[in-house]
Amino acid sequence: MAEKQAKKELTVKKLRDKGVKPREEVIEMAKEQRKIIKQISECLKAGPKTIPEIAFEINMPVGIVAWYVLTMFKYGQVEPGEEIDGYYKYKLVAKGGGK
Amino acid sequence: MKYDVLVIGGGIAGIEASLTLGDAGFEVLLVEKDPSIGGHMIQLSKVFPTTDCAGCITTPKMAAAASHPKVHLMTYSEVKEVQKTGKEFRVKVLKKPRYVEEDLCIGCGRCEEVCPVLVPREFDYGIVGRKAVYIPFEMAVPKKAVLDLEHCMMCGRCERACPKDAINFLQEPEEVEITVKAIIVATGYNLFPPERKKEYSYTGNLTLIHTNLNPNIIHAMQMERLLAPSRPYHALLRPGDGKVPERVAWVLCTGSRDKSLGNPLCSRVCCMYSVKQALLYTSAIPFGEAAIYYMDIRAFGKGFEEFYTMVRDLGVYFIRGKVARIESRNGNPVVIVEDTETGEIREDEYDMVVLSVGLLSNPELSEILGIDTNSYGFYVPPDENANPVATKVDGIFVAGTATCPKDIPDTVAEAAAAAAQCIAYLKEVGT
Ligand SMILES: Cc1cc2nc3c(=O)[nH]c(=O)nc-3n(C[C@H](O)[C@H](O)[C@H](O)COP(=O)(O)OP(=O)(O)OC[C@H]3O[C@@H](n4cnc5c(N)ncnc54)[C@H](O)[C@@H]3O)c2cc1C
Ligand code: SF4
Ligand code: SF4
Numbered sequence: 293m294a295e296k297q298a299k300k301e302l303t304v305k306k307l308r309d310k311g312v313k314p315r316e317e318v319i320e321m322a323k324e325q326r327k328i329i330k331q332i333s334e335c336l337k338a339g340p341k342t343i344p345e346i347a348f349e350i351n352m353p354v355g356i357v358a359w360y361v362l363t364m365f366k367y368g369q370v371e372p373g374e375e376i377d378g379y380y381k382y383k384l385v386a387k388g389g390g391k
Numbered sequence: 392m393k394y395d396v397l398v399i400g401g402g403i404a405g406i407e408a409s410l411t412l413g414d415a416g417f418e419v420l421l422v423e424k425d426p427s428i429g430g431h432m433i434q435l436s437k438v439f440p441t442t443d444c445a446g447c448i449t450t451p452k453m454a455a456a457a458s459h460p461k462v463h464l465m466t467y468s469e470v471k472e473v474q475k476t477g478k479e480f481r482v483k484v485l486k487k488p489r490y491v492e493e494d495l496c497i498g499c500g501r502c503e504e505v506c507p508v509l510v511p512r513e514f515d516y517g518i519v520g521r522k523a524v525y526i527p528f529e530m531a532v533p534k535k536a537v538l539d540l541e542h543c544m545m546c547g548r549c550e551r552a553c554p555k556d557a558i559n560f561l562q563e564p565e566e567v568e569i570t571v572k573a574i575i576v577a578t579g580y581n582l583f584p585p586e587r588k589k590e591y592s593y594t595g596n597l598t599l600i601h602t603n604l605n606p607n608i609i610h611a612m613q614m615e616r617l618l619a620p621s622r623p624y625h626a627l628l629r630p631g632d633g634k635v636p637e638r639v640a641w642v643l644c645t646g647s648r649d650k651s652l653g654n655p656l657c658s659r660v661c662c663m664y665s666v667k668q669a670l671l672y673t674s675a676i677p678f679g680e681a682a683i684y685y686m687d688i689r690a691f692g693k694g695f696e697e698f699y700t701m702v703r704d705l706g707v708y709f710i711r712g713k714v715a716r717i718e719s720r721n722g723n724p725v726v727i728v729e730d731t732e733t734g735e736i737r738e739d740e741y742d743m744v745v746l747s748v749g750l751l752s753n754p755e756l757s758e759i760l761g762i763d764t765n766s767y768g769f770y771v772p773p774d775e776n777a778n779p780v781a782t783k784v785d786g787i788f789v790a791g792t793a794t795c796p797k798d799i800p801d802t803v804a805e806a807a808a809a810a811a812q813c814i815a816y817l818k819e820v821g822t
Binding site: 308 | 508518519542545558560631
C-alpha cells in the first residue's frame with residue numbers, strides 16, 4: 293500500500309492544486325456527523341440500547357439518532373439484538389465484523 | 392458514433408423497448424440520466440395484483456440490456472441537443488463525470504467503506520444514508536461507484552483505498568455526438584413532492600427534522616423501500632425512532648385529484664399500490680393494523696377488484712373521506728378526517744402514516760425534442776386514439792409513464808408498441 297502511494301500522485305491532490313476546494317458546509321457537516329457517530333458508539337459501549345434510549349442518553353432528537361443508528365446498521369457498525377415492546381436493542385459490531 | 396435508435400430513459404419502458412429493438416437486430420443506444428438503469432420499478436417491493444417481487448422481474452431485464460450485443464448503455468448522461476436533418480437525428484449527449492473510471496471499477500465498495508461523509512441515500516428516498524462516494528444500490532447496472540463531488544471533503548481516502556486505481560478526480564464532463572434514425576422517449580414520471588401538501592406535515596429531509604414535522608409521516612415510495620426485500624433496515628421499522636409500527640394508515644390521492652395543487656388527474660396506481668402495501672405490511676407484521684383513507688377505490692384493471700376485495704376481507708380498514716390534516720401526538724401522526732359514510736369527524740392516531748403520492752409528468756425534454764405536452768406536462772401524440780405512441784415529429788416515439796400515469800403492465804405493453812412502430816418506421820426510411 294505504502295509503495296502504491298509513493299508511486300502514484302493522487303488525482304484529488306492534483307485537483308486541489310488546481311484550486312478546487314471542498315465546500316465549507318461539507319467540512320462542517322462531516323465534523324458534526326463524526327461527533328454524533330462517536331456519541332452513539334460511546335453510548336453503546338455500556339451495552340445494547342434502543343434508539344429512544346440512546347437519544348435520551350445523548351440528549352439528541354430521536355429522529356436524528358434513528359437515521360444515524362440505521363445508517364450505522366447499513367454499514368455494519370451496529371447490529372440489532374432482542375426486541376422489547378417493538379424496539380430493537382442495538383449493539384456495536386466488533387471491528388472487523390459487519391455485513 | 393452511429394446507432395439506429397436512441398432510447399432516452401432506462402426505466403422499465405426504456406429497457407423493454409431497447410430489448411425488443413435489439414432482438415430485432417437494431418443498434419440501440421440507451422441513455423439514462425441516473426448512475427444506473429432500472430427507473431422506479433427497481434425501487435418497488437412487490438407488484439400488484441400478483442405480488443411478484445419487483446426486483447426479481449427487473450434485475451434480469453437490466454442485466455439483459457447490459458449484456459445485449461446490440462444494446463449500448465450510457466448512464467449518468469443527459470441529452471442536450473437534438474437536430475433533425477433529413478432522415479437522421481444528430482444528438483449531443485452529455486456524459487457527467489462519475490470521478491470513477493467505469494472500465495476500471497469492479498464495484499467492490501472499498502471506497503464507500505472508507506469515505507467519512509454521509510448523505511441521504513437517493514435510492515431509499517433519504518430514510519438511510521450513503522457515503523459521498525457510493526454504489527447506487529446492490530443490483531445497480533452498471534455496478535460502478537459514483538463520487539458526489541458536491542458532498543466530498545476531498546480527503547483522498549477513497550482514492551487510496553481503491554484496489555483498481557479507478558477514482559479519478561480529474562474527470563471532466565464529456566460531450567458525445569451521435570447520429571440516429573429514430574428516438575424513443577421513455578423518461579417516465581416524477582413523484583409528487585409531498586411537502587407541497589402542507590396540511591399533511593411531511594418532513595422532507597429526515598436529517599433535518601423540525602419539531603413540527605413528524606418523520607413517521609412518509610411517502611409511498613419510502614414505504615416501498617421499507618417493504619422491499621432489499622430494504623435498508625433489518626426489519627420493517629418506522630424511520631422516526633426505529634419502532635416496529637403496529638398501526639399504519641395510508642392517505643390516498645395525496646397530490647392527485649387535487650385542483651388546489653394544480654393536479655386534478657387521477658394517478659391510476661395509488662389505490663392499488665396502497666392496497667398492495669397494506670397487504671404486505673399485514674403479512675410482515677401479523678398483528679399490525681392497517682387503514683386506508685380513500686375518496687373512492689379505482690380498481691379498474693384485470694384482477695384489481697378481486698385483489699382489493701381480498702385485502703379488505705383480510706381485515707384492512709377502509710375509511711371513506713378526504714383527509715383534512717395530519718397532526719402529531721407524542722411522536723405519532725394523527726389523521727383528522729370526516730368519515731363521509733357516517734358523517735363523523737375522526738382523529739385517528741397511528742404509529743406511521745404513508746402518503747400515497749401521485750405521479751407527475753417529466754416534460755424536461757419537450758423543447759429539446761420539439762414534441763408537444765398537454766397542460767399537465769405529459770407528452771401527447773397528435774391522435775391519441777389512432778396512435779398513442781407517436782409524436783408530431785416523424786421518427787420520435789413515446790412510451791410508458793412519459794405520456795400519462797400508468798401501471799407496469801400498461802407501460803410494458805406501450806414500450807412494445809413504441810418499439811414495433813419504430814421498427815416499421817426504420818424499415819420505411821431504410822436502415
Ligand atoms: C409508490 C409506487 C408504487 C407502485 N407500485 C406499482 C405496482 O405495484 N405495480 C405496478 O404495475 N405499478 C406500480 N407503480 C407504477 C410504476 O412505478 C410505473 O408504472 C413504472 O415504473 C413506469 O415505468 P417508466 O419506465 O415509464 O418510468 P420510470 O420508472 O420513471 O423510468 C424513467 C427513467 O427515465 C430516466 N430519465 C428521466 N428523464 C431523463 C432524461 N432527461 N434523460 C435520460 N434519462 C431520463 C429516469 O431516471 C428513469 O430511469 C408504482 C408507483 C409508485 C409511485
Ligand atoms: S471505485 Fe475502486 S474501490 Fe470503489 S467500487 Fe470501484 S473498484 Fe472498488
Ligand atoms: S475524497 Fe471524498 S468521496 Fe473520497 S473518501 Fe474523501 S470525502 Fe469520501
